[in-house]
Amino acid sequence: MTAWWYADKDKKIGPIGIDELKRLIKSDKIDAKTMLWHEGMDAWRPLDQVEELNELKAVVSPSLPPKADTDTLSYPMANRWLRFFARIFDMCWETMLVACILGAVLSRYSANFVEWFYESGASRQLFGLLYLPIALILDALLYRAIGNTPGKALLGLKVKTLDGKSLSLAQYLNRNFSMWVSGLALGFPLFTLFTLVHQAGRLGEGQQASYDESAGFRVHSKPVDWWRKTAFGFAFVGLFVIIVALNTMEQTAHVKPY
Incomplete structure (x- = not known):
């Protein structure tokens, strides 16, 4: 034998x-x-x-087929509403975090800052314009650290290069600052409205946002489970409630007595 x-x-x-x-x-x-x-x-x-x-x-069972490696490039381009809500969510919590930390540090070490901040509404708006780019840096660092930002991850969005690779830190910073100019108009409220409408119009016509097209980036959208959308909805509403509560507390704490 x-x-x-x-x-x-x-x-x-x-x-x-x-x-x-x-x-x-x-x-x-x-x-x-x-x-x-x-x-x-x-x-x-x-x-x-x-x-x-x-x-x-004849008794050998066929090997299992290799696990499908779903390429990000096979997913469709993200529509404007998914991108809008993901961006609003990420920008809101990032700017809130930066504003709280930066405001706390400056208030602790500079009495002049506190006086200037509460001097007028224009001072607070100017402060908002100043911390916005810091929030965009935080956004890029987060993308490189965990591969995505919370808003995009929950809604199934992913920013990639044309050949399907993740962006480097320098590329994502460049994207964010280009978006800061051509998408957010540096944070000036009235101008931001026009730039947002312009970019939304491009996306609605099947084009990419101008800051993505010029750099060769694409935002893809993959199907997500219902629980991720539900989680995003709760997180979005919860974030809005927190922002309203903080604004109310801030206004109440600094009401001038008659």
Whole structure:
């Protein structure tokens, strides 16, 4: 009786008889690509190339197909509403975080800042224009650290280059600052309205935003589960409530007595 040996990873196992070999094949411990050898063979061969075992090949179950590697480029371009809500969500929590930290630090070490900040509404608007680019830097750092931003991740959006690669930190910073100019008009409210409408119009016509098109970036949208959309909805509403509450507390704390 022929004694067989088979390879299991880096181990050589055997000798085993033909009945044991058949049992291992039926249990899928040996498949068509498992290397086999017996005395008299000039080299190890996979099962599907051993002619004397042709009758056993019929019991070999086919190997599982490789797991599909879904390419980001196969996903459609993100529509304007998904991009809008993802951007609003990310910008709101990022600017709120930066404003709170920056405001706390400046208030602690500069009494003049506190006086200037509450001097007029224009001072607070100017402060908002100043911390917006810092929030955009935070946005880029977050993208590089975890691969996406929370708003985009929850809605299934991904920013990629034309060949499907993730953006480098420099590329994402360049994208954010280009968007700051041509998408947010540096944060000036009235002008921002016009730039947002312009970019939304481009997206509605099937084009990319101007700051993505010029740099060769694309924002893709993949299908997401209902729970991710639900989570985004709760997070969006929760963030809005927090912002309103903070604004109310700030106004109440600095109401001038009559």
